[in-house]
Amino acid sequence: MKEGPDIARIGMLFGDPARANMLTALMGGQALTATELAQAAGVTVQTASSHLSKLEDGGILAQRKQGRHRYFTLADAAAGTLLENIMGFAASRGHLRHRPGPKDPALRKARVCYDHLAGDYGVRMLDSFVARGAIESDGENLTMTEDGRAELGTLGIDVASLTSNRRPLCKSCLDWSERRSHLAGTLGKALLAHFLENGWARRSEESRAVLFTPDGERKFLSLFPAG
Amino acid sequence: MKEGPDIARIGMLFGDPARANMLTALMGGQALTATELAQAAGVTVQTASSHLSKLEDGGILAQRKQGRHRYFTLADAAAGTLLENIMGFAASRGHLRHRPGPKDPALRKARVCYDHLAGDYGVRMLDSFVARGAIESDGENLTMTEDGRAELGTLGIDVASLTSNRRPLCKSCLDWSERRSHLAGTLGKALLAHFLENGWARRSEESRAVLFTPDGERKFLSLFPAG
DNA sequence: TTCATACTTCGACCGTAACCGAAGCATCTT
DNA sequence: AAGATGCTTCGGTTACGGTCGAAGTATGAA
Numbered sequence: 001m002k003e004g005p006d007i008a009r010i011g012m013l014f015g016d017p018a019r020a021n022m023l024t025a026l027m028g029g030q031a032l033t034a035t036e037l038a039q040a041a042g043v044t045v046q047t048a049s050s051h052l053s054k055l056e057d058g059g060i061l062a063q064r065k066q067g068r069h070r071y072f073t074l075a076d077a078a079a080g081t082l083l084e085n086i087m088g089f090a091a092s093r094g095h096l097r098h099r100p101g102p103k104d105p106a107l108r109k110a111r112v113c114y115d116h117l118a119g120d121y122g123v124r125m126l127d128s129f130v131a132r133g134a135i136e137s138d139g140e141n142l143t144m145t146e147d148g149r150a151e152l153g154t155l156g157i158d159v160a161s162l163t164s165n166r167r168p169l170c171k172s173c174l175d176w177s178e179r180r181s182h183l184a185g186t187l188g189k190a191l192l193a194h195f196l197e198n199g200w201a202r203r204s205e206e207s208r209a210v211l212f213t214p215d216g217e218r219k220f221l222s223l224f225p226a227g
Numbered sequence: 228m229k230e231g232p233d234i235a236r237i238g239m240l241f242g243d244p245a246r247a248n249m250l251t252a253l254m255g256g257q258a259l260t261a262t263e264l265a266q267a268a269g270v271t272v273q274t275a276s277s278h279l280s281k282l283e284d285g286g287i288l289a290q291r292k293q294g295r296h297r298y299f300t301l302a303d304a305a306a307g308t309l310l311e312n313i314m315g316f317a318a319s320r321g322h323l324r325h326r327p328g329p330k331d332p333a334l335r336k337a338r339v340c341y342d343h344l345a346g347d348y349g350v351r352m353l354d355s356f357v358a359r360g361a362i363e364s365d366g367e368n369l370t371m372t373e374d375g376r377a378e379l380g381t382l383g384i385d386v387a388s389l390t391s392n393r394r395p396l397c398k399s400c401l402d403w404s405e406r407r408s409h410l411a412g413t414l415g416k417a418l419l420a421h422f423l424e425n426g427w428a429r430r431s432e433e434s435r436a437v438l439f440t441p442d443g444e445r446k447f448l449s450l451f452p453a454g
Numbered sequence: 455t456t457c458a459t460a461c462t463t464c465g466a467c468c469g470t471a472a473c474c475g476a477a478g479c480a481t482c483t484t
Numbered sequence: 485a486a487g488a489t490g491c492t493t494c495g496g497t498t499a500c501g502g503t504c505g506a507a508g509t510a511t512g513a514a
Contacts, residue, residue, distance in 0.1 A: 058320065096232055141369065273506095274502070
């Protein structure tokens, strides 16, 4: 009865709408200030401050002082992963706050999910990898093949350097707008970084949307043809 | 702001101590009646009934009427997996309700985690598989090797029949008492079933503990030698 | 039919926590 | 030094949800 981990503590932290909004905003992957998070949650800064300290005590958020600002981020990849899991579960039960998927078509098309690509383009990328045998999919687990390693090498992505024992290379993440899986893990992160660094796309200022340039979009679509 | 899955709804459901206790009790994998769950949570049946209907509406629990009883179970494997994830996260942040791990040594040694083996023995089993190359571990993802398939075949476990596209064959699950991973997925389930069916062990009546017989324990330990 | 068991619904109580205004610190600017 | 900005702490209000007793429904037993 009184054994084990304190599920309720974690659940409660995720269980308040204001906190959930803040965490969703932080899924964008970038550090945000207390004021920005207050706005994202639709509450005053006082209220936000109280929420943020609770989330920090709970080990979900980390803060970094910089001048007179305090930047908050998800504490680590595990926190992001858990958040993804909860989002996926909620979506799978049809618990959507607004209606099916993002209203904004740009968000539906391509957006950031913590540190990797989600939305139509994210799902398409993983499908394409699987279709050509670069990644093998076993229901939920994803495994990189030798072919895949070689292909990514020609793109300038060194798969070996992405291998870590703290975080998987390939991981599937349920996309709540597409209701299918997209690619997470260190490879998902590296690929998104690759697109941004090479000017194929840039991040929207206001939202989690990823905006492709015409040229970048052309390259992306030819690299990941639809199944 | 109003986009996406309703995290808060799910969080709230997990965020009440009474509900968390009920869900923890259901991690034992067997169906329980409303009265049993009320007792597990330490509340009256009225209160329990209210909680149970909320959990059912949220898609976390399923109920099955049988005579004048109502048996509740976790809705599906996804619900169990999410629960495991939250437990693992809570444990990783040190949010334990009582103290480090289960007080009961039997629970610490071997217990049921939804439908597979957890605790010292669960961790030991996975370690042993990995050490001898039956399963390959890539940080978080687990993959079965050809050697592993052959070995399990000699045990009388047909790996091919366990392959599903709804649930992975091998999956790592963070063990909150050992703070290491044990084996989940359809294989984890099949192995536990194998131990129980062949009389190596039986389930405790009162708790989630798995009690090995002297003979079963001997077989288990020789099959999965410590690393 | 009558009684017992298993569970749900109703109604009322109560505690907690979410919320905001105001005041208090800390840091940067001028 | 004085003002502005970013954030936290304090105090008080309010609302929501967890709780249980009592009554109501359904199934099974006598």
